[in-house]
Amino acid sequence: xxxxxxxxxxxxxxxGHRACAGxxxxxxxxxxxxxxxxxxxxxxxTGCLSVTTALYPYSSWRVPFIHNAFENAAATISxxxxxxxxxxxxxxxxxxxxxxxxGGDGGTYDIGLQSLSGxxxxxxxxxxxxxxNGAYAxxxxxxxxxxxxxxxxxxxxxxxxxxxxxxxxxxxxxxxADHGIPYxxxxxxxxxxxxxxxxxxxxxxxxxxxxxxxxxxxLSWGNNPQETVDLxxxxxxxxxxxxxxxxxxxxxxxxxxKTKTPYHHWLRRQTxxxxxxxxxxxxxxIQDLQAEVDRNWEELLSRCQ
Amino acid sequence: MKAPNWKEIPPGGVIAKGGTxxxxxxxxxxxxxxxxxxxxxxxxxxxxxxxxxxxxxxxDGKVVGIDYDHCKGCGICSKECxxxxxxxxxxxxxxxxxxxxxxx
Numbered sequence: 232x233x234x235x236x237x238x239x240x241x242x243x244x245x246x247g248h249r250a251c252a253g254x255x256x257x258x259x260x261x262x263x264x265x266x267x268x269x270x271x272x273x274x275x276x277t278g279c280l281s282v283t284t285a286l287y288p289y290s291s292w293r294v295p296f297i298h299n300a301f302e303n304a305a306a307t308i309s310x311x312x313x314x315x316x317x318x319x320x321x322x323x324x325x326x327x328x329x330x331x332x333x334g335g336d337g338g339t340y341d342i343g344l345q346s347l348s349g350x351x352x353x354x355x356x357x358x359x360x361x362x363x364n365g366a367y368a369x370x371x372x373x374x375x376x377x378x379x380x381x382x383x384x385x386x387x388x389x390x391x392x393x394x395x396x397x398x399x400x401x402x403x404x405x406x407x408a409d410h411g412i413p414y415x416x417x418x419x420x421x422x423x424x425x426x427x428x429x430x431x432x433x434x435x436x437x438x439x440x441x442x443x444x445x446x447x448x449x450l451s452w453g454n455n456p457q458e459t460v461d462l463x464x465x466x467x468x469x470x471x472x473x474x475x476x477x478x479x480x481x482x483x484x485x486x487x488x489k490t491k492t493p494y495h496h497w498l499r500r501q502t503x504x505x506x507x508x509x510x511x512x513x514x515x516x517i518q519d520l521q522a523e524v525d526r527n528w529e530e531l532l533s534r535c536q
Numbered sequence: 537m538k539a540p541n542w543k544e545i546p547p548g549g550v551i552a553k554g555g556t557x558x559x560x561x562x563x564x565x566x567x568x569x570x571x572x573x574x575x576x577x578x579x580x581x582x583x584x585x586x587x588x589x590x591x592x593x594x595x596d597g598k599v600v601g602i603d604y605d606h607c608k609g610c611g612i613c614s615k616e617c618x619x620x621x622x623x624x625x626x627x628x629x630x631x632x633x634x635x636x637x638x639x640x
Contacts, residue, residue: 234581235597246589246606247557252565253610257588287549288540289557296554423585457611457626460586 232427237265241293248291249283253456255446255463256280256335256362258420263331263360264294266427267434271329272297272311276304276338279369279448280362301338306346308332309355329434330357336377337367340403351410351439358433358440361403364448372451376401379471381520382503384451389506394516399523407441408477414440416476416485421464425474425485432478445472453502465497470528475535484535491528494521558606562589566609568626570602576623583613583624599623 243264250257274297275281281298284291299307308330318324339361367373373386380399383389387396408415414436418426433440447459454462466472474486495517498504507513577599584592591607593600614624
């Protein structure tokens with residue numbers, strides 16, 4: 232896969248959408264759409280993605296795009312896929328069409344989990360991509376089950392007795408892998424080649440596939456807009472967001488950082504974790520968070536052997 | 537785009553044509569402007585990969601300029617540019633006067 236060749240393909244996702252400057256998910260969509268070779272139908276859960284890219288009368292999509300409610304992006308796209316299969320069986324359609332659903336972490340980890348789980352269990356040939364920014368960013372940064380521990384959100388506010396979110400994040404990629412579907416992967420926007428390869432693999436998979444991608448929201452993370460990609464790279468290097476894939480039950484680690492950077496380097500760059508360092512450093516908690524990252528990393532390594 | 541009246545709006549608010557957002561210029565959000573230097577550029581296309589607004593113009597595998605109609609000035613292209621000195625540098629928008637981005 233050469234970038235030069237990809238630039239010659241028509242842009243299926245145009246500029247002019249209303250996402251913030253330095254937002255993470257448009258990068259993800261551009262990377263995904265640039266490797267799509269067959270006609271696709273895209274579905275999306277409610278979230279910044281649907282609000283900023285399909286705002287009547289403007290749409291950034293040059294492919295059919297369906298927006299349904301918060302909880303049923305997966306159910307909607309599975310219905311479209313079922314209709315397509317019926318049409319194909321009756322000989323009314325001969326084209327190969329692929330189906331992709333996008334959802335934010337709120338619409339995937341929390342609200343849309345049951346419809347996603349059902350879709351995966353029924354075995355529709357769809358690709359579900361979750362762009363994980365770790366909060367309900369569109370509605371004003373409430374906590375979601377993807378919010379990392381210690382983060383300040385409007386529903387886990389920092390105060391004298393609270394250091395932000397108390398519970399650790401849910402590991403959705405593991406949950407999806409436990410569904411026993413043919414392809415599950417975790418990727419990040421900073422590693423474009425890895426993400427494109429995984430998308431290609433997922434689209435070629437005969438059956439349901441799921442990719443979880445870290446894509447920052449700069450409003451809730453509180454980083455400078457130009458650091459969006461760099462910050463994700465730091466997350467991957469600190470091993471708090473490892474890149475791996477599960478292909479037919481076989482776990483494979485895709486990227487092992489040369490030197491594992493301390494987790495607090497990543498935390499320090501975001502204002503949502505500012506209270507951990509100012510006015511005094513909460514060393515005990517930072518060590519605790521680091522231990523948690525290390526534990527999860529070791530556990531993943533043992534799965535990937 | 538002229539606003540349609542109620543008879544012209546399709547049922548369900550369906551957007552009948554794709555890619556219409558391209559007509560909407562988000563370039564006036566920008567407060568810092570990327571300037572691309574053809575001579576320093578090594579055409580690695582990292583800027584093209586990471587631009588959230590599809591604003592890096594590429595022709596025949598080479599970066600030829602920046603689409604100022606849609607660029608929001610986030611600066612990711614400049615930050616991710618691997619050359620030293622950087623082939624894309626950010627400048628304050630006020631340095632260029634008050635002309636509208638579509639006039640370039």
